[in-house]
Amino acid sequence: MKMYIPPLNFGMVINSSNESKEIIYRSGFPQPLNYSYIKETLNLKTIIYFGKKKDITKEYQLFTEENGYNLIVFEMESVRDDNINKIMQDMFSLVFNKENYPILMHSNKGKHRIGVVTGLIRKIILGWSITGIYQEYSIYTGNVKGEMDLEFINNFDFSDIKIDLDLERLPSFINYV
Known part of the structure; x- marks a missing residue:
């Protein structure tokens, strides 16, 4: 029996209800013992790392390329x-x-940096309340407060962001007028 071990602080951020595989996962930095879980269960297209390029090991680079x-x-x-x-x-x-899905987003421990990214996705796209975002952030950080992170999420103004949207490529869970 093969054992699959997900990365540290693994969780789902978005799971579209249709068969489009529009899924975003979050985690800490995947280790070799997590590779079979990622490869055989997630069916990823894109991995996004929030950290330093120097943290990308040759082994991890090879895993993503292969x-x-x-x-x-x-x-x-x-x-x-x-x-x-x-x-x-x-x-x-x-x-x-939607061409990037499924996506795994991760930072080193899957706490603060990825907590900010997850919080912004939940706020901007999913319409979560700030209370819900703070609660989830707290769960993943082990109640270690990241006041600057939480303030950033709370004050983030999406209208300041300029994105060229291709309506044909928007994921199905994005509602636009």
């Missing part, structure tokens, strides 16, 4: 980064294109 995953790295330390709005703009551009 399995045909589009690995995208957003150099990010925290919401204090000078280019944080550009990073979020680029992230939303990927999320608003």
